[in-house]
Amino acid sequence: MATTAALAACANEPAGPGLASSSSNTGASGGSGGQSAAAADPTLPRRLADAVSGDDAVTHLQALERIADENDGNRAVGTPGYDASVEYVAGALRQAGYEVQTPSFDVRTFSVQDQRLTVGGTAVESSVLGFSPATAPGGLTAPLFVVPQDATSGCETADFAGMPRGAIAVVLRGTCPFGQKSQLAGQAGAAGVVVVNTDDTPLSATLGDTQGVVPSTSVTRSAGQTLVGRNGAQATLLLATTLQQQTSRNVVAQTTTGDPNRVVMAGAHLDSVPEGAGINDNGSGSAALLEIAQKLGAAPPAGQSVRFAWWGAEEIGLVGSTKYVESLSDADKKKIATYLNFDMVGSPNAGYLAYDGDNSDDEGAGPGPAGSDVVEKVLVDGLGSVGVRAEGTDFDGRSDYGPFIEAGIPAGGLFTGAEERKTPEQAQAWGGQAGQPYDPCYHTECDRLTNVDRTAFDRNIDAMALGIGRFAVSLDGIPAR
Numbered sequence: 001m002a003t004t005a006a007l008a009a010c011a012n013e014p015a016g017p018g019l020a021s022s023s024s025n026t027g028a029s030g031g032s033g034g035q036s037a038a039a040a041d042p043t044l045p046r047r048l049a050d051a052v053s054g055d056d057a058v059t060h061l062q063a064l065e066r067i068a069d070e071n072d073g074n075r076a077v078g079t080p081g082y083d084a085s086v087e088y089v090a091g092a093l094r095q096a097g098y099e100v101q102t103p104s105f106d107v108r109t110f111s112v113q114d115q116r117l118t119v120g121g122t123a124v125e126s127s128v129l130g131f132s133p134a135t136a137p138g139g140l141t142a143p144l145f146v147v148p149q150d151a152t153s154g155c156e157t158a159d160f161a162g163m164p165r166g167a168i169a170v171v172l173r174g175t176c177p178f179g180q181k182s183q184l185a186g187q188a189g190a191a192g193v194v195v196v197n198t199d200d201t202p203l204s205a206t207l208g209d210t211q212g213v214v215p216s217t218s219v220t221r222s223a224g225q226t227l228v229g230r231n232g233a234q235a236t237l238l239l240a241t242t243l244q245q246q247t248s249r250n251v252v253a254q255t256t257t258g259d260p261n262r263v264v265m266a267g268a269h270l271d272s273v274p275e276g277a278g279i280n281d282n283g284s285g286s287a288a289l290l291e292i293a294q295k296l297g298a299a300p301p302a303g304q305s306v307r308f309a310w311w312g313a314e315e316i317g318l319v320g321s322t323k324y325v326e327s328l329s330d331a332d333k334k335k336i337a338t339y340l341n342f343d344m345v346g347s348p349n350a351g352y353l354a355y356d357g358d359n360s361d362d363e364g365a366g367p368g369p370a371g372s373d374v375v376e377k378v379l380v381d382g383l384g385s386v387g388v389r390a391e392g393t394d395f396d397g398r399s400d401y402g403p404f405i406e407a408g409i410p411a412g413g414l415f416t417g418a419e420e421r422k423t424p425e426q427a428q429a430w431g432g433q434a435g436q437p438y439d440p441c442y443h444t445e446c447d448r449l450t451n452v453d454r455t456a457f458d459r460n461i462d463a464m465a466l467g468i469g470r471f472a473v474s475l476d477g478i479p480a481r
Contacts, residue, residue: 018097018297019047040258040303045469049385051295052465054458058449060287061279063088065449068277073445075272077313078109078246085270085286089251089310092290097298098253105323107248107313108209114240117194117217119144120233124223128239129178129195129216130206130316139238140168140191140215146231147171147185149196154181160188168192168235170227173203173218175364177397179210179317186214192237193217196224199419204273204443208317215239250320251310256298258305264471265307266292266340266464267321267400269314276445278315280452281418285342286310288461292468302472304337311400314343321400325407334481338375338471339404341413342464347439349432350456351417354379355401356392357410364394368401368411374477375412378470382463383414389429390414410478414463416456418442 041047064085068074071081090100110131116139117126145167147159154160154171163169169190171181178195185193193216197203203218215237219227227233251270254263268285272278293308300306313319325333341355356363357372367373376392383390393415395401401411417438427434441447471478 018300019044019051019295039301040473041301042473044301044473045466048292048296048469049462049465052291052461054454054461057287057291057457057461060092060290061283061449061452064283064287065277065279068272074274074276075270075278076274077107077248077271077316082248082271082312086249086251086312089270089286089290093251093253093293096294098293101252102249103252103324103327104247104249105312105320107246107316107319109244109246110316111242112240113242114238115217116238117219117235119227119230119235124219124227126194126217126219127202127204128241129182129218131209131243132207132216132239132241133213134241135192135215135237135239139236141234141236142166142168142191143232144227144230144235145169145190146228149228151175154184157184157188160185160190163188163190165189166191168194168237170194170196170224172196172224173198177208177210178205178216179207179213182207182213182216183210186212190214194219194227196227197221199437201419204275206316209319248312248320250312250324252307253293254307255296255300255302255305257300258302258472260305261335262304262337262475263307263335264304264338264340264468265309265336266342266468267309267311268342269312269320269400270310271312271315273315273443275443276447279448280346280348280439281344281442281447282314284344284346284452284457288345288457288464289342291461292465296468300472304472304475306468306472314400318400318402322403325403333407333409336404336409337475337478338371339401339409339411340375340467341399341401341411342460343399343413343415344418344439345414345416345460345464346452346454346457347416347418348451348453349417349422349436349438349440350430350453351415351422351426351438352383352388352390352430352456352459353393353415353417354383354390355395355412355415357412361392361394364396368395368405369408371410371478372412375410379412379414379463379467382466383459385466386459386462388459391426408481414460416460
């Protein structure tokens with residue numbers, strides 16, 4: 001690990017912890033109060049990657065696990081565990097010399113008092129989808145209507161053609177958000193929805209903030225296959241749920257140097273699901289980002305300002321990041337040159353995946369905004385520098401890059417995989433077990449420190465540091481907006 005030292009990037013800037021500049025070319029940019037691009041140190045990316053330490057980042061993972069253990073086993077939005085996580089990250093950033101903001105936002109929280117699904121009088125194990133409306137107190141009884149079980153099941157109005165009004169629609173997971181499936185089912189006259197998982201595991205998922213949804217639950221693949229064979233059978237769905245309006249917080253900190261009109265932004269969500277401590281999802285991204293922010297320091301020799309963010313309420317629909325982007329004026333959105341997202345970077349059966357900015361894989365969503373291809377290449381090259389050949393992964397809308405892409409901001413990020421299964425080709429290239437999930441503890445109680453693969457975690461920290469450092473120094477390939 002490289003030695004860190006205090007840095008005053010400008011004569012009138014207070015010194016703070018961070019990387020020492022190897023360049024004497026420092027000066028303020030005209031009237032911006034930040035450092036000019038001419039003062040950027042081209043050695044910064046490599047020095048930052050040499051400075052960051054997986055061992056140091058693990059101390060943050062240990063702290064987040066301890067916080068969860070002291071607060072009912074989780075760090076979910078609306079809980080003391082999440083509030084303590086915010087204070088921990090904010091405190092560590094202040095010690096590193098940053099001015100820290102914790103902007104608040106309104107968020108709906110969700111709890112379940114009871115859930116039951118029976119078909120033909122036989123109980124079927126199910127998992128209610130987050131933010132599902134409740135049924136009437138006695139539940140609803142209706143025939144099952146099996147929607148075509150294809151790749152876009154329940155994603156198109158035509159899928160519900162011929163469905164009797166008041167039926168319970170059975171849709172297969174995949175392609176479009178769960179909220180869209182429930183909304184379309186409701187518009188077609190369904191009284192409820194059962195989502196069939198693609199794996200034989202419980203599905204922890206949410207309808208998000210989608211309007212017009214109906215009571216919705218999920219079943220495992222095996223249970224779903226049984227339901228698919230019982231089209232028209234009478235089923236009873238009972239969901240007792242509660243939705244509440246609460247206030248939560250993000251954590252945001254920005255360097256004092258670099259052009260504040262050209263901001264490189266990097267983020268990770270800080271909340272866990274209620275089921276567990278969330279140490280890979282997403283303690284890993286949060287801890288890695290905090291380690292990089294500390295080693296970079298608040299006043300690095302950078303051409304662009306670097307803004308770090310830890311998002312709240314990602315697990316219930318990207319709420320914190322969405323509210324943040326929505327709070328920005330058009331002019332402030334244009335100041336964000338690019339956004340880098342880090343969600344799950346230590347999966348135990350790790351994949352090495354970079355978001356497919358140019359849609360070269362031609363799967364799912366299209367390319368990101370112009371410049372996203374450059375972000376992908378920089379991050380892929382970063383993993384290549386530690387001996388890993390990365391693959392693309394789709395911008396499927398499941399993490400906090402979503403609202404930035406919608407705002408036209410070039411984006412990218414790294415991801416080691418969630419519940420999807422590693423292919424034999426990936427296992428041959430990266431090691432691990434083919435046919436098994438990247439993270440078998442995804443959204444469960446066992447997502448603890450023992451669930452983090454240290455090799456993958458260390459490699460991703462290095463690649464993250466190289467990427468953040470590169471864009472802090474140079475925005476070559478990123479178009480002005």
